[in-house]
Amino acid sequence: MPKRKLDPLPAAAFQILLSLADENRHGYGIMRQVEEQSGGRMRLGPGTLYSSIQTLLDENLIEETSPPRNHDAPNAERRRYYRLTSAGRKLARAEAGRLADILRIARARKIFRGEYV
Amino acid sequence: MSEKIFALFLRLYPARFRARYGEESLQLLRDRLRDETGLLARLRLAFDLLTDTALALPRAHRISAPSIGAAAASSHLTPSFRVLEEQPLRPGAIGIAGLLSAASFAAFVVLLSIAGTRHHWRPAQDRIAQNHPVSASAPPPAGNSLGGASTVPANASASAGAPAATGPAAPTGAASLVPLDPAERHRVVAAVATDLETYYFDRSLGQAAAQHVLFQENHGADDAATSGSAFAVLLTQQIRTATGDLHLIVDYSANPLPPQPVAPPSPRIPAAFRAALLADHCGIERAAVLRGNIGYLRLNAFPPPEVCAAPMRAAMASLNHTAAVIFDLRDNRGGDPTMVALVASYLFPRPQPWYNPREAQPSTLPAPFPAGHLANAPVYILTSVLTISGAEQFSYNLRMLHRATLIGETTAGSAHIGVFHRIDDHFGIGIPAFRPINPYATRDWEVVGVAPDVEVRAADALSTAQKLAATRLRASSLK
Secondary structure (H helix, E strand, O other): OHHHHOOOOOHHHHHHHHHOOOOOEEHHHHHHHHHHHOOOOOOOOHHHHHHHHHHHHHOOOEEEEOOOOOOOOOOHHHOOEEEEOHHHHHHHHHHHHHHHHHHHHHHHOOOOOOOOO | OOHHHHHHHHOOOOHHHHHHHHHHHHHHHHHHHHHOOOHHHHHHHHHHHHHHHHHHHHHHHHHHOOOHHHHHHOOOOOOOOOOOOOOOOOHHHHHHHHHHHHHHHHHHHHHHHHHHHHHHHHHHHHHHHHHOHHHHHOOOOOOOOEOOOOOOOHHHHHHHHOHHHHOOOOOOOOOOOOOOOHHHHHHHHHHHHHHHHHHOOOHHHHHHHHHHHHHHHHOOOOOOOOOHHHHHHHHHHHHHHHHOOOOOEEEEOOOOOOOOOOOOOOOOOOHHHHHHHHHOHHHEEEEEEEOOOEEEEEEOOEOOHHHHHHHHHHHHHHOOOOOEEEEEOOOOOOEOHHHHHHHHHOOOOOOOEEOOOOOOOOEEOOOOOOOOOOOOOOEEEEEOOOOOOHHHHHHHHHHHOOOEEEEEOOOOOOOOOOEEEEOOOOEEEEEOOOOOOOOOOOOOOOOOOOOOOEEOOHHHHHHHHHHHHHHHHHHHHHO
16 A cells, blocks of 8 residues: 555655665665755654655665665665665655646745745 | 663664664764764754654554554455564563553552542431431420421421520521631540530449540540541540440531520420421321221321320321321421320320330320220331431331331431530530430430331332232231
8 A cells, every 4th residue: 555654745755765866875874865955954863764764665665775885984884775766766756746736836826925936 | 862862762662663773773873973063963963863752753653563454455355364563572561561550450449448438438427417407406405305306497496495595596607617726626525524424324434434535535536536527426436435325426516506505495385386387287298098998197297296286186087997007207307205105106005115215214105095996007107218316216116016017218317315515616415314214125226227127218118018008908808
């Protein structure tokens, strides 16, 4: 039942999918990337991070992968790395499209004052 | 937040989550501790972890609990077992659950016992208060009235006791709910002791009881009693223990007691009381002949014969030719022992020795009514828990004489034979002035009440009596 748990897609799960779009990362890497891409607004704590990761794993939206060869991080071989599956990429794209639709409506309703988003 | 504290936080997560992500979570914390230094960053980290725990914990438990729905859906209609919990319960969890269960069970037992003692305690207090309402509001003259007819207004009875002093209105001073102080307790105890020594008919026993209450006070037995009514109950227990005499009672009234009458009360009945009695039809609620020629007299009082002899004789005469009589005393609040004897005299062919706990000498019923036909008729008496005082004397004596069958409930249990001595505005003591001569081998009905021969609910007593009477009359007519 893939739609049950992640419909609607929680913000944390969406951010995690986005953080893995360009690079495979371990948990702490995901957390840092999410913090960066959200402008510091979202700092995922371990509980939220790993329960979201568990859900995404269960739904086959991400999967575990081997550490990159050319790692320079300490203890990198002991960390679990995650990467986006094709289903995950599809879902992230659909979610982004949905948000874009909403954004388009918001623009049409002229709720943005002057500044162009 | 140090790593150790966070490790404790992690224990709140489900076992499955910890096994899978515990080490990773700790690693993440170590990474953040390494990267985020400085007071502000550390404070932010602590805040993050706290909010994260609060928000993520329920979610972590939810996702780690396997879905029963999914298990059912995947069974394909074939019976199957699915182990929902992957790991056995931890011993610690079992221990905590056991402790919690034991604690809640213990708390339940404690609460139950507290509720239980309260429940048992209150009737005892109520009983004392209920048994002596008349003596508390109006000192009854010695040997004159058995209890008091409370179908007539209580203030009318008060005016009978002390007409000059109080007038028809019962005193309704502000209720004194001030807790007792030791000085007042001592005053009451001293007065109780003096009264016992002075008035109790058995001088040496009275002295022993007086010493007992003083001894108890000196040894702090009274310290727990902070309310007047509780103190009165306690003193009553003490003097009853010392003497074995259940007729002794210390009474407490929240309203100020009327002053002790100086002169003996006048034998004349005040006009207001007389009018109230007659307006109440002398407590005769109904006199009728029921189906099967069974006489029925619903009597709610035994009023003074000076006023009510004629109406009562008329009521008894109306039942004179019935084959059996039912006296319905379920709401009878007692009254005058002379009237009790008058009604009873109809039920015997010759003057009958009659127990009256208010008389020092053995007494006898008046001579039977000349044309009476009820001397040999079967008699049934209906009783309830409200049946009290003179009505209990009527029931007790006829039962002891095997003259009546009592049907209903055990009666209230009030012989009211003490003389009331006022101690102060709120306390008084009832002391029997003579030893009652009970001709029967059992004790009388004080406190214990009169037990019925046939125990049924008061509401069912009349129908039961009618059935019994009809059966008995049919049997005797067949002979």
